[in-house]
Amino acid sequence: MEPEKYQKGMKVLRTMGDPDGKMVAESLKTIEELAPGLSVSVVEFCYGDIYSRDGLDLKSREIASISALAVVGSKPQLMDHIFTGMVTGLTKREIQEILVQITVFAGFPAALNALQTAREAFELWDANAAGKQE
Amino acid sequence: MEPEKYQKGMKVLRTMGDPDGKMVAESLKTIEELAPGLSVSVVEFCYGDIYSRDGLDLKSREIASISALAVVGSKPQLMDHIFTGMVTGLTKREIQEILVQITVFAGFPAALNALQTAREAFELWDANAAGKQE
Amino acid sequence: MEPEKYQKGMKVLRTMGDPDGKMVAESLKTIEELAPGLSVSVVEFCYGDIYSRDGLDLKSREIASISALAVVGSKPQLMDHIFTGMVTGLTKREIQEILVQITVFAGFPAALNALQTAREAFELWDANAAGKQE
Amino acid sequence: MEPEKYQKGMKVLRTMGDPDGKMVAESLKTIEELAPGLSVSVVEFCYGDIYSRDGLDLKSREIASISALAVVGSKPQLMDHIFTGMVTGLTKREIQEILVQITVFAGFPAALNALQTAREAFELWDANAAGKQE
Amino acid sequence: MEPEKYQKGMKVLRTMGDPDGKMVAESLKTIEELAPGLSVSVVEFCYGDIYSRDGLDLKSREIASISALAVVGSKPQLMDHIFTGMVTGLTKREIQEILVQITVFAGFPAALNALQTAREAFELWDANAAGKQE
Amino acid sequence: MEPEKYQKGMKVLRTMGDPDGKMVAESLKTIEELAPGLSVSVVEFCYGDIYSRDGLDLKSREIASISALAVVGSKPQLMDHIFTGMVTGLTKREIQEILVQITVFAGFPAALNALQTAREAFELWDANAAGKQE
DSSP: OOHHHHHHHHHHHHHHSOTTOHHHHHHHHHHHHHSTTHHHHIIIIIIIIITTOSSSOHHHHHHHHHHHHHHHTOHHHHHHHHHHHHHTTOOHHHHHHHHHHHHHHHOHHHHHHHHHHHHHHHHHHHHHHHHHHO | OOHHHHHHHHHHHHHHSOTTOHHHHHHHHHHHHHSTTHHHHIIIIIIIIITTOSSSOHHHHHHHHHHHHHHHTOHHHHHHHHHHHHHTTOOHHHHHHHHHHHHHHHHHHHHHHHHHHHHHHHHHHHHHHHHHHO | OOHHHHHHHHHHHHHHSOTTOHHHHHHHHHHHHHSTTHHHHIIIIIIIIITTOSSSOHHHHHHHHHHHHHHHTOHHHHHHHHHHHHHTTOOHHHHHHHHHHHHHHHOHHHHHHHHHHHHHHHHHHHHHHHHHHO | OOHHHHHHHHHHHHHHSOTTOHHHHHHHHHHHHHSTTHHHHIIIIIIIIITTOSSSOHHHHHHHHHHHHHHHTOHHHHHHHHHHHHHTTOOHHHHHHHHHHHHHHHOHHHHHHHHHHHHHHHHHHHHHHHHHHO | OOHHHHHHHHHHHHHHSOTTOHHHHHHHHHHHHHSTTHHHHIIIIIIIIITTOSSSOHHHHHHHHHHHHHHHTOHHHHHHHHHHHHHTTOOHHHHHHHHHHHHHHHHHHHHHHHHHHHHHHHHHHHHHHHHHHO | OOHHHHHHHHHHHHHHSOTTOHHHHHHHHHHHHHSTTHHHHIIIIIIIIITTOSSSOHHHHHHHHHHHHHHHTOHHHHHHHHHHHHHTTOOHHHHHHHHHHHHHHHOHHHHHHHHHHHHHHHHHHHHHHHHHHO
8 A cells, every 4th residue: 555645545535525434435345345455546546646636626527537437338436426526516417418418429328328327316415415404 | 401500509619619610611521521411410419409508618518528539439539629628728738637537437548549649639739829820 | 499300300209109109208208307408409319310311211220220229238228229120110030130240240248138138128019019909 | 160151151251242252252361360260250150150140131231230330430340341231232322321320329429430431431432343344 | 050069169168167057058048039049159159169269278268258348348248257267267366356457458437347246246156156065 | 656656567567568678668758748647657556556466467467458458449558468468478379369259249340450450569579579689
């Protein structure tokens, strides 16, 4: 482990994730069970390295990530980044528009499936918010 | 042809394209030679419909488009949208960062090939700018 | 909305969809809930524009669509176009053969997964037909 | 080698290829140089097995193949099947329309790049035809 | 059917499949129901031809297959080849490492989804082994 | 920069690359020009992290990498890993067989294009070897 880069990655993850860090911790635990040491690579490389780079704000990075994930067609990761996108300031409508853009470059099936995932993510987000207000 | 939507599309294309519209006109002519009426669909659907939607600014739409095209791996269209991205206000560094993000979601080959295309686009852009200053 | 193109698109959709148009109406409602105005783009662009073009009959367009969707690997849209393919005159066997072709160009996994989707579509189609005969 | 299936495959290849079989022979020689025995697999499996199946005519199989290759984005094989498509009776316009369909399912980049390949294939085809008439 | 190649394919399938051949027989029956004759093509081409080639041992072929299936993103076939990979001698850890490699070339989503499939495959494998010991 | 991980990565790169490290140095310089700091990520993450993991030997990792790159369809990176694959002990024939496997999982176009790249890589390799013997 690279203590400095790991700390840097955890800092970004806390900025983009849930305030108490429970969901981030759970995600990393799940990844670690898939292959030993892999959660360390995710924190160090994805967040401590790539997401920590200068030259583009976090909100714009999430636009790029959501678009890429819609084209790749990977539902669980798209769901995660719709959440982190909203934490970094994207509105639901902006996320829908990012995904509507995809029709032009990857066709309607990729866009429609991603928009369906967004719909499910928005419902979960609202249910969570409602749960916290009670 | 849908006169209203076509006009709307041409207006967006002029905002995102070259000031005198020569490159846009040439692009549409090339597309029209590929299949009859296809250039009309591009103007009406891609620009008069999708790019004309509310809810996300043009610069953010270009972040999504550049990211999608890097994943799709389509060089000529990526080149075009690196140009229109710069017209809508993205810096070269921001475009590089959009493409570096791709390493996480689609791997290094997609990112490196897109960054190589960006490099060629930047050189062309600078050569054009130099040509105009003389 | 472009009234003329929308009407043209709805006409094609009625030719390819269910006789009473209930499934088409439901599909468009679902799409509209994914992003505002998107169902209009589907009707106008996909059906009023692309499917309404001259030069290739609807049955052949469905062969191309089913093949493309099998390669793209998008199950819900493949299911829809197996139904519309049968409405435009393709037999179950012909649809199976379109998908068997895919083994050569996109490998066995894409073909086998699409054939499994076809099997489920055929069962639904037969259940529907049986329901109507009663 | 499977003499029966190989003969069956060569028969289909002769139906779909050039009349004197020179181009087919050259293609198979090139493939054989890529990996020992691979040209036998191409003849036996692709043509002696898949293309020789009942239930769908050769012209419809080529619609499916051209569509799949446009989505896969593989230029040399798309070029070959545009030629064999024309031999089995598809017109240039029909091939353009198959590729225009792709915009809906795989986006404009895939469709435009395939249409550009088709344009080059049509020019080669016409040059060949002109050469034979002299 | 090509008796010789079919026998060759069944021999490889028995080497890579379950000792009593029940799962192989069931798999082939399922494939045959998807399209007539397709199970014969799978045995003859995939196993009697490709897997029976000289020049690379079965274990190394499974490394290539598992890697390809993780990139293609096809869960049922990946599951099957994780099983056959273990029969040909790959350890669970080696399979995890093959999939971790994918992060570099196809990104984290493809790798994480494949590792999740591997986890499910390992659990099934262990449950089967436990069932047999009782 | 993470000195320890960077050193680890450079050590693997020297094992897999050219003996005098000239090609590796040139490659990293080219990558660094594509985006600032990216060559450091390549060394630290791809080689210092992923390739340095336990549980799978380098030769097997290269089988997985070559297979993944053939499916992804990325020519320059496939070429690089055919070279590093040969340095880690894979024979030309074994590399051809890895790529022939791809026909089953991703279709003939992906396999044939990758085998063509392999052919070009082998010629370059032999030309280099001949150059050194003189």
